[in-house]
Amino acid sequence: MHFDLADLRIFVHVAEAKSLTAGALRAHLSTAAVSARVKSLEAQLESRLFYRSSQGVELTPAGKRLLQHAHLILRQVERVKSEFSGYASDAAGHLRIFANTTAVIEFMPEVLADFLAARPGITVDLQERMTSDIVRGVLDGTADMGILGIMVGVEVPSRLKTLPFSRDRLVLATPLxxxxxxxxxxxxxxxxxxxxxxxxEGSTLFHYLERKALELGKPLPVRIQVFGFESACRMIEAGVGVGILPESCALRYRDHMRLSVRHLSDAWAYRERSILIRDDHILPGFGQELLDIITQYQSARPLSPEPRTPVQS
Structure with a gap:
């Protein structure tokens, strides 16, 4: 069996675009040429990779499996190119990170601002994802690392390395x-x-709280949904409702909003903030540097004591 990297790249383009025509545009080839390359790849693998219809193409089970391998192979090739093009200097490269809502909004903007300012040749693709998508993305090589809050009782696949870097907990924010x-x-x-x-509804926190409510035999009584913790705190301050938020976020906004912040006594409210990488995966030098920066940045932010009883005014 023999196929080259170009075939794999074409296959990935078509799979992600869900269209031979759109995949051909991404690959800068004619549709006929792309179709021939895909058929050749299917013949070599003795497996059908796509279901074809008038609406486009859809991956077969074999195609889905190949896509996982293709992502891993192509990303590893890019790492090799990156490392040896600037040999040991890590002057250029790319990282893809899947992270939960708290990481994307609360601390990664500050971390990446300093990291990227000092490394003009590095690019980062930071995507907000659900916990299950973060784990899956790191497992199949779609993401170089994942950042999430691992709740009590959550299992992480053994093929992943978990690197805890701080603890956080969920709190209840209410009007004074x-x-x-x-x-x-x-x-x-x-x-x-x-x-x-x-x-x-696309946030990890919403789905987690909704599931916990159902476990208690109650619905989550949603009054309003917003994008972002600041918007949530403003709605809570205005008396629209109460909200469950990460403590680090709630305390930040309490400093200039009329909010009460109280700890939840539920054991699952504690979260271990962790970075996920594949156990067999070696990050490029600049990736390891970013991992170290995240760890150092957050380790300096310990859990606070029980919030003080608010002064009514």
Whole structure:
């Protein structure tokens, strides 16, 4: 069996575009040439890779499997090129990172601003993804690393290396005059008796809280959904509802908003912030540098003590 990297790149273009024509445009080839290369690849693998229809193409099970291998092979080739083009200098390269909402909004902008300013030849593709997508992306090589908050009881596949770098917890944010604001201890079940301000349905936090509510036999009482923690805090301050937020975020906005921040007593409210990489995967030098920067940046931000009882005004 023999196929070259060009065939793999063409296959990936077609698979991601879900169209021979669009894939040909990405590959800067004619549709006929791309179709012939795909057929040749199918013949060599003795497997059908695409289902073809008038709407485009769809991967077969064999095609999905090949796409996983193709991503890994092509990304490894790019790393080799990157490392040897600037040999040991890491002057140029690319990283793809899948991260949860908290990482994308709360600390990665600051981390990447300093990191990229000092490395003009490096580019980063940071994508907000659900926890399951982060794990899958790192496993199949679509992402170089993943950043997420691993909750109590969450299993990570053995093929992945987990690098914890800080702890965070979920807290309840309420208006200052809310009935729960003066409570010393609050459970998530207590909070479910009140309307909630939540993040959008595509966020990891929303899906996690929705699942936890169902485990308690209650629906998550969503009053309004927003994009971003600042918007959520403004809605909570205005009295629209209460909200479950990462503590680091809630305390930041409490400094200039009329909010009460109370800890949840539920064990699952604690999260281990972790970086995921493949156990058999070697990051390029600049990737390892970014990993170290994230670790150092967050290790300097320990958990705070129990928030003080708010002063009513």
């Amino acid at each position: 005059d809310h009935p729960l604001a003066s409570r010393r201890e609050i459970t998530y079940e207590d909070a479910l008796d009140y309307p909630h301000v939540t993040l959008h």
